[in-house]
Amino acid sequence: MISQILSPVHTSSRDDAVLQALVGFVTDEGLVPGDRLPTERVLAERLKVSRTTVREALTRWQELGLVERRQGSGTYLKAAVTRNMLHMPLTLASGNDFNSLMHTLEIRRGLEAEAAALSAARVSDADIAMIEQKLIRMEEAFHERHGMSADEDWDFHLAVFRTSGNPLFEQIIAAMYEMFHRFWEHPLGVRDFGHASFPYHRTLFNAIAARDPIAARAEALKLIATVEDDLKRGAANLKKQTQKNRVHI
Amino acid sequence: MISQILSPVHTSSRDDAVLQALVGFVTDEGLVPGDRLPTERVLAERLKVSRTTVREALTRWQELGLVERRQGSGTYLKAAVTRNMLHMPLTLASGNDFNSLMHTLEIRRGLEAEAAALSAARVSDADIAMIEQKLIRMEEAFHERHGMSADEDWDFHLAVFRTSGNPLFEQIIAAMYEMFHRFWEHPLGVRDFGHASFPYHRTLFNAIAARDPIAARAEALKLIATVEDDLKRGAANLKKQTQKNRVHI
């Protein structure tokens, strides 16, 4: 079961070395998410370090969501593990207040504009057809439901990111998007949130289809600006309500 | 020194409870980034848990970048800690090839431009003085060593990000920066990497000090452009060397 791959660690920062050895083990053994890792006690023995050190290393992986521990059962791989992984822990103060949501939008403004410009510079004809298909589905959903549909909207944006040729955009913006939407059924009480952004989806597509990076960046910025306006409107509403209810405090 | 705020934990998942108690301690005590936390041994005694459990909890905070441990010295707060923090650790697969480094620069281009613009719109007079101090130290290091000094350079950029009013910039760009520097002693064999970016640090500062967001964005873009040029130059060098050495393969 345990091959000879696990060799004693030697260098500094024991638990770093343990993680490095674990990466080697996981990749060489071809483990995939869901598979079980060796026991803590086994790892400790194989790596010639104490169980405490192994536990510290696994705790770090657990915090990064790479691994899940179940008492009495074992430790299970939760995500793909490769060498040269880059860890980027994002911490936001209290995800649902106005400032935090605004912060995610500021990140999106910088990244979506850049992604749109890169996409316009790099799309293939097939990419353009694919993006237009997503756009049409979004527009259909909009007219059926008389409002923005989060899923179709996200599919469209995702298509743009993926044609940017840089996978980092998708992963980072996806995290921002999730933070933003985790708390938005009706974020800050604003109904038909994102309604104003609708027309800019087509203008953005047109700029990309025309392979015009400058125009694409401009349209992406306009789109984000409408979302920011919605958010500010929501914050104003919230403030008004708070003032109205102040007597209860 | 240690007030009565730390009370014994009781409920399930000990280290979760420890972290919760620590949040209370940090907020009640008004600790800010840079401040030192109580000793592990003290925390263990106050919280009525073993030092092992305290260490496991601190390890998790460390992995999230909230805390930094220095052997022989202590554990220091590295970021603002509040109740209701939202953590979203991202792990990205990355390589040390030309494309991966270029990808990090594309992210930095979008974010550094945005951060510079926001900083120019929001800096206080004290912030400006602080940034200028970092700039001067960087320039001194440059002239002493006849080349860019990574640490002082990073300090300057960090100061800009922190005055943007959005902590996410620092968190994301720090990850990009780490990935970029993980492989760059002399990245791709290019000596005096970043040399060309030197003058744009002062022009960027001037734009921020003038509170001119548009100019700040432009200068930040110029700065990144020089780094991209260096990287492309390095890739060309590498290709040439590979061709020259092809006979050995």
Add this chain to the structure above:
DNA sequence: TTTCTAAATTGGTTGGACCATTGTGCCAAT
């Protein structure tokens, strides 16, 4: 006052023990 050195402090690691939860397989009852 400055500089060097020894001791105290603090995080890092170890080994061993025990607890709590889960999984497994045997055995008995049906």
Add this chain to the structure above:
DNA sequence: ATTGGCACAATGGTCCAACCAATTTAGAAA
């Protein structure tokens, strides 16, 4: 033969008591 329950083994979680290694501090020496 099937099912249900139970005892036991395996595994992660916690604790303790040391000792190691890096750092800081305080005091001695110059």
